Amino acid sequence: MFQLQGYFEFSTIIDFIAAFLYVVLGFVIAKLTAGYTSRILKGKIPQHLLAFTSKVVFYIIFLISVILALIVLGAEKYIAGILVAGGVVGVILGFASEKAVSNFISGIFLLVDRPLNIGEPVKIKNEAGIVTDISFLSTKIKTWDGRYVRFPNSEVFNATITNYGKYVARRLDMTVGVAYKEDPYKVVETVKKAVEEHPYVLAEPEPEIFVESLGESSVNIAIRVWVPSPIWFKVKKEIASIIKSKLEREGIEIPFPQIVVWFRTPLELKQG
Amino acid sequence: MFGKYEVRNKLLIKKDMLEINISRIAENVFKYYRKYGDNRLSKKIVVKEVNLGIYPLPPLNQKYFISNTIYLRLKSTVTLSPKEKATVYFKAPIDIGVVLYKDNVNTIIDRVTLTREKYAIYGSIENGLICRFYITDVYHEEPEITMGEAVVKVEIDNVSNYFIELSKIVIPVAGINIFYKGERAHYGLFRVNIESPDSISIRYVKEVEIPGFYRTPITIGQFKEHLKMEWGVS
Numbered sequence: 001m002f003q004l005q006g007y008f009e010f011s012t013i014i015d016f017i018a019a020f021l022y023v024v025l026g027f028v029i030a031k032l033t034a035g036y037t038s039r040i041l042k043g044k045i046p047q048h049l050l051a052f053t054s055k056v057v058f059y060i061i062f063l064i065s066v067i068l069a070l071i072v073l074g075a076e077k078y079i080a081g082i083l084v085a086g087g088v089v090g091v092i093l094g095f096a097s098e099k100a101v102s103n104f105i106s107g108i109f110l111l112v113d114r115p116l117n118i119g120e121p122v123k124i125k126n127e128a129g130i131v132t133d134i135s136f137l138s139t140k141i142k143t144w145d146g147r148y149v150r151f152p153n154s155e156v157f158n159a160t161i162t163n164y165g166k167y168v169a170r171r172l173d174m175t176v177g178v179a180y181k182e183d184p185y186k187v188v189e190t191v192k193k194a195v196e197e198h199p200y201v202l203a204e205p206e207p208e209i210f211v212e213s214l215g216e217s218s219v220n221i222a223i224r225v226w227v228p229s230p231i232w233f234k235v236k237k238e239i240a241s242i243i244k245s246k247l248e249r250e251g252i253e254i255p256f257p258q259i260v261v262w263f264r265t266p267l268e269l270k271q272g
Numbered sequence: 273m274f275g276k277y278e279v280r281n282k283l284l285i286k287k288d289m290l291e292i293n294i295s296r297i298a299e300n301v302f303k304y305y306r307k308y309g310d311n312r313l314s315k316k317i318v319v320k321e322v323n324l325g326i327y328p329l330p331p332l333n334q335k336y337f338i339s340n341t342i343y344l345r346l347k348s349t350v351t352l353s354p355k356e357k358a359t360v361y362f363k364a365p366i367d368i369g370v371v372l373y374k375d376n377v378n379t380i381i382d383r384v385t386l387t388r389e390k391y392a393i394y395g396s397i398e399n400g401l402i403c404r405f406y407i408t409d410v411y412h413e414e415p416e417i418t419m420g421e422a423v424v425k426v427e428i429d430n431v432s433n434y435f436i437e438l439s440k441i442v443i444p445v446a447g448i449n450i451f452y453k454g455e456r457a458h459y460g461l462f463r464v465n466i467e468s469p470d471s472i473s474i475r476y477v478k479e480v481e482i483p484g485f486y487r488t489p490i491t492i493g494q495f496k497e498h499l500k501m502e503w504g505v506s
Contacts, residue, residue: 167397200336203405204343204392228391228402231336 019069026065034058051135052111099154100137106157107136116156120165121229124151128162169202170232172225176243177218179253184211187221187252194246195225200235202226217258274452274488276373279322287455288419290384292370294322306370308384315381319374327488328422328457329369330445331385331404340446340493343392343403344424346410350438352430352466361411362424364443365404366450366457371490380490386420394442395503403442422450422457428464436466438505441474447495448476451485458482464501472501 038054045053070079116122116131122141129143139156141149151159164170178187192209195201205226212222223243227235247254273287279302285292291307294317302317333339342364352358370382392405409415414423424443430436443462451458461480465473475498481487 168400168402169393169397199389200391202392202402203345203390204394205397226393226397228337234336 015072015074019072022065022069022072026062026068030058030061030065033061049111099152103137103153106153107134107138109157110134110139110153115161116163120163122164123162124156125159127151164232165229168229169205169226170229172223172227172232172236172239174223174240174243175212176221176223176247177215177254178221178247179255180219182219182252184219184221186250187219187247190246190250190252191221191223191243194243195223195239197246198235198239198242200227200231201239202228218255273455274326274328274457275486277322277324277326279324283322283324285326290368290386290419292326294324304370304381306382306384308386311384313382317372317381319372323373325369325371325373325378325489327369327371327490328366328450328452329380329383329488329490330448330450330492331365331367331387331389332446332492333391333404334493337402339391339402339404340496341394341401341403341442341444341499343394343401343405344441344443345392345405345407346439346441347407348410350410350428352428352436352438354430354433354435356430358428359412360426360428361414362408362426362441363406363411363415363417363421364408364424364445364459365406365420366422368420369488369490378490386418394440394501400503401442417456419455422459424459425461426464427461428466430466432466432468434469436469436505440505442499442501443474444476444496444499446493447491449487449489449491451482451487453485456485458485464505466505469504469506470502472505474499474501 034054034057037057038050041050041053067079070076070082075082110116111134116134116139118131118134120131122128122131124139124141127141127143127149129141129147129149131139132142132148133140134153136153138153139151141151143149176191178184188209188211192207195207195209196203201207202225207226208222208224210222211219213220223239225235225239244254273285277283279294281296283292283294289307289309291305293303293305293307295303297303297316300318300320302319302322304313304315304317306313331342344362344364346362350358350360365385365387368384368386369380371378372381387406390405391402393400394403395401414425417423426441426443428438441464443459445459448459451460460482461477463475463477465475467473476495478495478497
């Protein structure tokens, strides 16, 4: 019967077939188990951890099947050597690909620290959009104007990240200027009624409307309302129009910038 | 008004400002038209015969964000002495749902909110709950309700050694089959158990029926029996 010399001197063709089947079967079982893990954990753990857990399950099962295949081939006494060699190669590759390793480790820290999750609106290094993927090496976002931006994880980890969707609600701030002749109490009440008409301006925390400053041309009214984070921008688009319409209906003037010009000597009109 | 309808050619339902009008416009085509104030909806339905249900539904927002609870702010507070029980009634909002049937399949073709739609956070900005918000009186017997409202019966059991002042209550309404009879709607019974000012749980008692009322066959969201009111009731 055909026999291989060297490492696999005790292996027969049947052992090779068995080893091959172990690897194939291991691959299939790993795929199925990873898929099953993903299904049963869906909704119970965050999406980025779901993808991570599924990958870990796959690689562990597949690695076990590869080790079993090596044992079938009679290479069990070399497994330790292979692992050591693998470790040495790993170290060499690690030095050679320092950035990749740095990104990988940063990716793990990002998964643990969770400053952002898939689907959340974020701003990273002046790029804002929705997180579409967090993998071991990189984080991808789809910007508001539809661009795909990929950040190496090491950059994300070291960058200042603004996550607009981390909390259930966000504050929306606006300032509206009204004419000096208007009664500030009436203006505050009118603006309050206007913002409260919007269903998505939260009743609690209560909206805060107050005279913020006495400007050059107007009395400035500050508007601070809380809005569910997923529809912050939708409310922002709508609320200014609602306030303007309400002020107009109440006859409250929103003034243009004004400059009072005073002449030291009275002007003389000359008839030409 | 609530219930099931078989429409062969035409159906017109008018109640206060709400109007639902279904009429056959071709052999297998019906026109659905609904009006509530300025809020109008018109659509065509391709079906031989319309089997329709009009039911009270929990007023849950699932379009822009998830809200599975109703936050009832009480106009006047209720103070419970230690080891005291009380049964009270509140009013809470509902949506009017129009459901289309064929065999065992159904779909909600329209949902109308007749009460003022508002939301509030129960808890903190960081991890509180976004709830449908409604202001209600406290009643000691079943109150009269208007269209778009339902009765909520609440049994409160203060097993703690403290006086508890109740100024708000959050009820989990996802997955609940609301009761109906004619134009009246009823959420059923909730039990509030107060073990301490910081440990309050609220449970929907699914087993309790309301005499003379039917349960809607439609639910919205995933049923959650318990809710911990971890931010208190004051």
